Every structure is written in structure tokens, then in C-alpha cells.
Amino acid sequence: MRIHSSISTINKKNLKCLSQNGLFLLVLKILCGIKIDIKYKDNFIERNSIMDVVLLSRIQFALTIGFHFLFPPISIGLAWMLVIIESIGYKNKDEVYVILGKFFSKILALTFAVGVATGIVMEFQFGTNWAGYSKFVGDIFGAPLAAEGVFAFFLESGFLGLYLFGRNKVSKNVHLFSIYMVAIGSTISAFWIIVAVSWMQTPAGYIIANGKAQLTNFWAAVFNPSTVIRFLHTVDAALITGAFMVAGISSYLILKGKESDIAKKSMKIAVIFGLIVSLLELFPFGHESGREVAQEQPAKFAAIQGLYSTQTGAPMAVFAVPVMPPPELKAKVEVPRLLSWLAFGDFNAKVLGIDQFKKEDLPPLFITFVSYHNMVVLGMLFILLTLVGTYYLWKKKLWDNKFLLRIFVWAIPFPVIACELGWIAAEVGRQPWIVYNIMRTKDAASASVPAGDVIFSIILFALIYLFIGSLYLYIFVKEVKHGPEGNLAKEELK
Amino acid sequence: MDLNITWFLLVGVLIMGYAILDGFDLGVGVLSLFVKDDKEKRIYMNSIGPVWDGNEVWLLTGGGALFAAFPIVYATVFSGFYIAFMLLLASLIFRAVSFEFRNKVASEQWKKLWDTLFGIGSLLPSILFGVAFGNILRGLPIDNQGQYLGSFLGLLNPYSIIVGLLSLALFALHGAIYLTLKTDEIIRNKILSLLNKIWIIFTLIYAVASFYTFFEAPFLFNEILNNLLFWISFIIMLGSLILIPVFINSRQYFKAFISSSLLIATMIGLAAISLFPRLVPSNLNLDYSLTIYNASSSQLTLKTMLIIALIGMPIVIAYTIFIYRVFKGKVELNKESY
Numbered sequence: 001m002r003i004h005s006s007i008s009t010i011n012k013k014n015l016k017c018l019s020q021n022g023l024f025l026l027v028l029k030i031l032c033g034i035k036i037d038i039k040y041k042d043n044f045i046e047r048n049s050i051m052d053v054v055l056l057s058r059i060q061f062a063l064t065i066g067f068h069f070l071f072p073p074i075s076i077g078l079a080w081m082l083v084i085i086e087s088i089g090y091k092n093k094d095e096v097y098v099i100l101g102k103f104f105s106k107i108l109a110l111t112f113a114v115g116v117a118t119g120i121v122m123e124f125q126f127g128t129n130w131a132g133y134s135k136f137v138g139d140i141f142g143a144p145l146a147a148e149g150v151f152a153f154f155l156e157s158g159f160l161g162l163y164l165f166g167r168n169k170v171s172k173n174v175h176l177f178s179i180y181m182v183a184i185g186s187t188i189s190a191f192w193i194i195v196a197v198s199w200m201q202t203p204a205g206y207i208i209a210n211g212k213a214q215l216t217n218f219w220a221a222v223f224n225p226s227t228v229i230r231f232l233h234t235v236d237a238a239l240i241t242g243a244f245m246v247a248g249i250s251s252y253l254i255l256k257g258k259e260s261d262i263a264k265k266s267m268k269i270a271v272i273f274g275l276i277v278s279l280l281e282l283f284p285f286g287h288e289s290g291r292e293v294a295q296e297q298p299a300k301f302a303a304i305q306g307l308y309s310t311q312t313g314a315p316m317a318v319f320a321v322p323v324m325p326p327p328e329l330k331a332k333v334e335v336p337r338l339l340s341w342l343a344f345g346d347f348n349a350k351v352l353g354i355d356q357f358k359k360e361d362l363p364p365l366f367i368t369f370v371s372y373h374n375m376v377v378l379g380m381l382f383i384l385l386t387l388v389g390t391y392y393l394w395k396k397k398l399w400d401n402k403f404l405l406r407i408f409v410w411a412i413p414f415p416v417i418a419c420e421l422g423w424i425a426a427e428v429g430r431q432p433w434i435v436y437n438i439m440r441t442k443d444a445a446s447a448s449v450p451a452g453d454v455i456f457s458i459i460l461f462a463l464i465y466l467f468i469g470s471l472y473l474y475i476f477v478k479e480v481k482h483g484p485e486g487n488l489a490k491e492e493l494k
Numbered sequence: 495m496d497l498n499i500t501w502f503l504l505v506g507v508l509i510m511g512y513a514i515l516d517g518f519d520l521g522v523g524v525l526s527l528f529v530k531d532d533k534e535k536r537i538y539m540n541s542i543g544p545v546w547d548g549n550e551v552w553l554l555t556g557g558g559a560l561f562a563a564f565p566i567v568y569a570t571v572f573s574g575f576y577i578a579f580m581l582l583l584a585s586l587i588f589r590a591v592s593f594e595f596r597n598k599v600a601s602e603q604w605k606k607l608w609d610t611l612f613g614i615g616s617l618l619p620s621i622l623f624g625v626a627f628g629n630i631l632r633g634l635p636i637d638n639q640g641q642y643l644g645s646f647l648g649l650l651n652p653y654s655i656i657v658g659l660l661s662l663a664l665f666a667l668h669g670a671i672y673l674t675l676k677t678d679e680i681i682r683n684k685i686l687s688l689l690n691k692i693w694i695i696f697t698l699i700y701a702v703a704s705f706y707t708f709f710e711a712p713f714l715f716n717e718i719l720n721n722l723l724f725w726i727s728f729i730i731m732l733g734s735l736i737l738i739p740v741f742i743n744s745r746q747y748f749k750a751f752i753s754s755s756l757l758i759a760t761m762i763g764l765a766a767i768s769l770f771p772r773l774v775p776s777n778l779n780l781d782y783s784l785t786i787y788n789a790s791s792s793q794l795t796l797k798t799m800l801i802i803a804l805i806g807m808p809i810v811i812a813y814t815i816f817i818y819r820v821f822k823g824k825v826e827l828n829k830e831s832y
Binding site: 117132141145147148162214215216446447449456457471 | 562579591802
């Protein structure tokens with residue numbers, strides 16, 4: 001609920017009365033059938049403004065995308081980790097990597113299934129909850145979604161089936177090819193969905209005609225100013241997620257002495273790969289991403305950085321507690337002039353603060369600041385951890401450092417959290433616009449959907465996701481504890 | 495042929511692709527509700543294990559293509575069918591995870607839970623597919639602004655429910671035929687005795703539904719009776735329907751599967767021919783209908799999308815055929831199975 005802090009304070013009263021009415025009338029509707037339904041609908045429109053449906057649809061979208069987005073970074077990251085593992089095994093003809101491949105592919109299959117299941121909702125939710133938006137941007141926004149299906153979904157799902165079930169049915173070449181296709185497919189999928197969300201942030205290649213956005217240049221829309229950097233930033237985040245997943249699980253196996261010879265091989269790969277991708281995430285991807293926001297969306301930049309007054313030689317807040325109202329940073333630790341350099345490559349550059357923007361054009365300040373800064377902190381932690389890990393690996397002391405291994409186990413969820421935080425900073429930072437500077441979120445919801453229906457679906461999805469999320473964790477832990485089917489297991493069978 | 499008509503055809507092809515491919519795995523899911531034995535259930539699930547996910551992508555791509563080509567239809571129909579869609583999505587979520595979850599805990603009750611969710615998660619989409627089709631065929635309450643005025647319970651009218659049962663029987667038939675290709679003699683014999691019954695039920699519902707359509711949506715028949723394409727499709731459809739038991743009885747199961755695929759394709763084809771050029775008729779006033787012209791994207795978007803489809807879909811079809819060939823033949827349960 002924090003995500004919508006600014007709006008939710010305005011509407012808390014409305015929401016309370018609405019949810020009571022909505023639920024009550026929903027029960028009536030189920031009990032009494034169509035006639036009541038029509039009456040209720042008429043009453044409802046009189047009593048509640050469209051704003052309430054917008055707020056509810058935002059809550060639903062935050063819930064469904066927030067839950068869905070836990071899984072794709074793991075899938076993409078693990079798929080590429082498996083590409084590395086399977087390729088080494090293929091090249092060296094080493095059975096150990098086949099065992100590793102089989103083991104991690106179970107986690108991939110589990111994650112992928114939940115990702116697909118929750119992803120279906122996303123494909124249709126623009127139409128169900130955001131009909132106003134869909135009608136306005138359909139000419140542009142639908143194409144990347146369709147392209148994602150054609151170029152990515154078929155590829156990853158088809159070849160995942162082949163990879164998981166085809167190990168003994170196809171040649172080694174085709175089997176290796178299939179995991180490459182899964183990884184490439186999931187990355188292409190990331191590309192097209194990032195094209196779509198980037199267009200909402202930095203729209204390009206369109207004109208407004210007859211009250212709708214109309215495509216004028218496909219490539220300009222696809223490669224709008226934020227697509228490329230957002231794609232690199234996000235996919236690299238997924239690679240970090242995959243590396244930490246493999247590192248954490250391997251650490252666990254080493255600590256428990258379960259097939260630790262096998263787990264040491266995957267640990268080595270994960271730590272070194274993790275260091276490379278964590279460094280790349282800071283520079284150039286994170287840095288360039290910040291520059292892009294500063295140039296294209298100065299209001300969002302001011303909000304995520306907590307820069308409340310326009311300054312030349314602006315400092316960067318490393319730590320602070322934002323309070324409202326009036327917007328203010330308390331207990332702040334700053335690095336002088338760093339923000340100006342970060343944004344424009346010049347320590348004396350002028351950076352716009354939030355005082356430059358109208359209140360109704362600003363995103364929520366607290367949530368954007370906090371999520372962005374915690375993401376950065378986590379990003380630094382990834383570099384630190386993998387750097388220390390690599391050092392101990394180099395000194396051949398990693399396997400004895402129980403403390404460090406234990407930290408790696410606990411760090412498994414950190415990249416996933418960082419991904420969520422980054423996404424919150426990006427998407428909440430876009431508010432109050434659904435398409436930046438073109439369409440406001442409040443004008444985008446479905447006019448024909450009553451608030452009671454949206455409340456029903458929020459409850460439905462909340463319950464389902466709670467259930468499925470818990471089972472995912474339960475089975476995930478079970479699979480990890482079971483460990484790979486290595487030589488030990490084979491000997492036990494004998 | 496202009497771009498709007500091309501996209502009408504392409505969306506139609508995507509819906510056919512979805513109904514043929516996901517149709518058999520939904521059907522297998524529905525039939526699994528009637529199976530008691532655990533090993534038999536696993537054979538059912540594993541017969542579609544490697545391919546169901548790819549099949550469901552046809553639905554996702556169809557949704558994306560509809561959004562891109564006819565955004566007004568996407569927005570109007572999906573927000574109009576709100577509660578129905580939420581139930582569909584909930585079923586598909588449970589169905590998708592049941593494959594991965596079912597065998598991960600060694601408990602009878604746990605398995606039973608996921609078997610039930612898998613079965614219902616297949617049953618509900620099978621019915622809703624027809625219910626949605628039925629509602630579109632009879633027309634939706636759409637006003638002159640293209641705004642949907644109906645409610646969820648309004649979707650559950652007798653006609654649409656019959657079309658819903660029709661699609662359920664169709665997918666069950668298609669799924670049963672698919673299973674004859676994937677199972678050994680013993681299980682296959684059980685399926686065969688069921689198959690004849692499903693065929694008879696389907697044919698009866700089909701006759702009722704066709705007859706009903708004359709009264710429920712007479713406008714569909716205004717022009718098509720002297721359309722050659724309509725009659726060709728109709729003859730192919732009847733032919734495939736009759737050939738299914740012929741092939742089954744002569745043990746030519748693959749040909750029977752081709753026949754049921756053709757049956758699905760031509761049924762959707764007939765619906766498309768009678769709707770054309772409308773996409774969603776309005777039952778308030780036919781002039782308010784959403785058509786391939788008033789609900790479409792710009793010509794540039796349609797052209798761009800056509801290029802994407804022409805580049806992408808041949809590749810998709812090529813590797814889909816390849817993957818199906820790899821998993822051809824009877825299901826064998828092993829360590830990697832669900």
C-alpha cells in the first residue's frame with residue numbers, strides 16, 4: 001500500500017466506505033442475480049467516482065506485477081547460469097556438469113512455471129483493468145506484447161520442454177542448443193516487455209491524433225530514449241540474481257557436505273560470474289541508467305535522489321530519512337557535487353530539484369527515494385560479497401570460510417529484492433503519469449468495470465498468490481535440501 | 495485484400511492454433527478428472543508435459559495480437575468480461591503450477607489436491623472458451639461509443655452456456671483422440687470406449703447449438719448462405735466430424751487427430767465467416783458493432799505487425815513441429831517425468 005502513499009492518503013476515507021459497499025453489494029449480486037446487479041451498478045456509479053476504480057486497479061496491478069516480477073529475473077538468470085554449466089560440461093565431456101544441470105534445471109522449471117502462470121495475468125490485465133489506457137495507446141503498446149509472444153514466448157517455452165524432457169531423446173548438440181534457446185528466448189522476452197514499459201517512460205515515434213496515440217515510426221518507438229539502457233540494466237540484474245541463486249544454493253550444499261565436490265564447481269562459476277555482472281551493474285549500466293533518467297525525466301530524478309531544491313554542484317544523498325510535509329531529508333549523509341557529476345558528467349552542473357515542478361506532476365517522494373536508495377545499497381553489497389568471495393576463492397580458502405558461505409546462503413533473495421525495488425523506483429517514479437507527460441494514470445482505468453469487481457479480483461489474486469508463493473518457497477527449499485543426484489546418491493542406490 | 499482483412503484472418507488463425515493445440519491438452523486435463531489410478535493420471539499429465547506451455551503461448555500471442563491489431567476490441571471485450579476473465583486467469587494459474595507441484599510432495603492428499611486443481615483448471619477454460627464465443631456470436635450490449643453495458647451474469651445466457659458445453663465436448667473429444675496416440679493398448683482401450691460417447695454427445699450438442707444460432711443470432715446468416723467459402727468450410731467440417739469414428743474404428747489414430755483438428759479449425763472458420771467484417775456485433779444496434787475497420791490500429795501498425803508475423807511465425811511453426819516430433823510416440827514414465 002505504501003507504493004501509493006500519496007494517493008492513498010487522499011482517498012483513504014473513500015476507499016474504506018467503498019470497500020464496505022463494494023463487498024456488500026458483491027454478495028448481494030451473487031445472491032440475488034441480475035436485477036440487483038443492474039441497480040447496484042447504477043447506484044455505484046453515482047456514489048463512487050472513477051478515481052476509486054483507478055486506485056483499486058493500481059493496487060491490483062502493483063500486486064500482480066509485483067508478484068510476477070519475483071520470478072522472471074530468477075528464470076533469466078538461472079537459464080544463463082545453466083548455459084554456462086551445460087556448455088562447460090559439453091566441452092569437457094564431464095558428467096559432473098550434467099548432474100549440476102539436472103539439479104538447477106529443477107529450480108528453473110519450478111520458477112518458470114510460476115512465472116508463466118502469473119505472467120498470463122499481465123498479458124490480459126491492460127484490457128480488463130486499463131481499458132482507457134489500452135484504447136489510447138493500443139496502436140503502439142500492443143505490438144511489443146505481440147512481438148514478445150512471437151519471438152520469445154514460443155521459443156522459451158518450446159525449448160524448455162525439450163531441455164527438461166529431451167536429455168535422452170535428442171543428441172547432445174540439440175540438447176545444449178535447447179538451453180541456449182531458453183536463455184535467449186527469455187532475454188528476448190525481457191527486451192520486448194522493456195520496450196513496452198520504456199515507451200511509457202519516454203514515449204517516441206508517435207503523434208496524438210483523434211485523442212489517441214498513433215504510431216509514426218516503429219523503430220523510434222522501439223528504441224525510445226530509455227529502452228536500451230533499461231534493457232541492459234534489467235537483464236544484468238537478472239544475471240546477478242541467477243549468480244546469487246547458484247552461489248547461495250551451492251554454498252548451502254557445501255556447508256551441509258551434500259555432494260560438495262559438485263557444488264564447489266558451480267560455486268566457482270557463480271562467484272566469478274557474479275563479480276563480473278555486479279561490477280557491470282554499477283558501471284556502466286546503473287550509472288548510464290541514472291544519467292538517462294536525469295535527462296529524460298528530471299522530476300522523477302529529483303524524487304528518487306531526494307533533491308528538493310534546484311542546485312548547481314548538487315550533492316548526492318547517500319543516506320537520509322525523507323519526511324513529509326514539508327518534503328525534507330532528515331539525518332542525511334551527502335557526498336558533495338556527486339549528483340551533478342552523476343547526472344551530467346560535470347561537478348558543477350545544475351540539477352533540477354522538486355521545487356521546479358508542479359505538485360500535481362510529481363511522483364510520491366518517500367517511496368521512490370527509499371526504494372531507489374536501498375536498491376543502490378544492495379547493488380554495492382553484491383559487488384562486495386562477490387569480490388570477497390573471489391578473493392577467498394583465489395586464495396583457495398573459500399571452502400573453509402563457513403561464515404562467508406552462510407552469508408551467500410542468506411543472500412539468495414537479495415537480488416530479487418533489489419529487482420523489485422528498482423522496478424518500484426522506476427514505475428512509481430513515473431507517476432502521476434501512465435504515459436509520461438501524455439496520459440495521467442487517473443484517466444486510464446476501465447470505465448465499464450465496477451469497483452466491486454476489482455475488489456473481488458484483488459482478493460482472489462491476493463489469496464492465490466499467497467498460496468502459490470508459499471508453496472513455491474516450500475518446494476524450492478525441499479528441492480535444494482534434496483540436493484543434486486550425484487555420485488553419493490548413485491552409490492547409495494547400489 | 496487490405497491490411498484489416500489480413501489481420502482478421504491472422505487473429506482467426508491464432509485462435510484456431512490455440513484451440514487446436516491447447517484444445518487437446520485442456521481436453522486431456524478434463525478427461526483426467528475421470529481417472530482414478532495414479533499411474534494412469536501421470537501418463538495423462540506427461541502426455542502433454544513437454545508441450546502444454548508452448549500451446550498456451552498461442553493464447554498469449556493471440557491476446558497480444560488482438561491488442562496490437564484491434565485494441566478497441568481488446569479493451570472493450572476484456573473489461574466487459576471482467577469477472578469471467580479473472581476466473582479464467584485463476585484457473586490457468588492453478589493449472590500451470592499443478593504440473594510442477596503435484597509430484598513434489600509424497601502425500602496422497604497433496605496429489606489429490608493438485609489433480610483436482612489441474613482438472614478444474616482445464617474444465618473451466620474449456621467451457622469459458624465457448625461461453626466467450628457464444629456471447630460474441632449473439633452480440634454484446636455495446637453502445638454507440640463502443641462502451642460495454644452488460645454484466646457478468648448477463649454472459650451466462652442459455653445460448654452461450656450451450657456453446658460453452660459445445661467447446662467442452664469438442665476439447666474432450668480432441669484430447670481423447672490425442673491420448674490414443676500417446677498411450678499403450680490397455681489405457682487406450684478405456685479411452686476408446688469413452689471416445690464414442692463423447693463423439694455422440696458432441697454431435698448432439700452441435701446440432702442443438704447450430705439450430706439455436708438461427709434464432710439467437712439470425713443476422714449471422716444474412717449474407718453467408720450464398721458464400722461459397724461458407725459451404726466449403728461447412729462440408730469440410732461435416733466430413734471431419736464423420737471421419738473421426740471411421741478412422742478410430744480402423745485404428746488410424748493420427749488421421750483421426752488430423753480430422754478433429756480440422757473440425758476445430760473449420761468450426762472457428764465458420765464463426766469467423768459469419769461474423770465478418772464484424773468482430774463484436776452489438777445486440778443493441780448492429781450499427782454499433784465493432785468491426786475490423788472501426789476497432790483497428792493504424793495502417794502503419796498493422797503493416798509493422800504483419801512483417802513481425804511473417805518473420806516470426808514460420809520459425810515458430812518450424813521448431814514447434816520439430817519439438818512435437820521429438821516427443822512423438824507413447825508416454826514412458828521415468829525420473830524426469832512429472
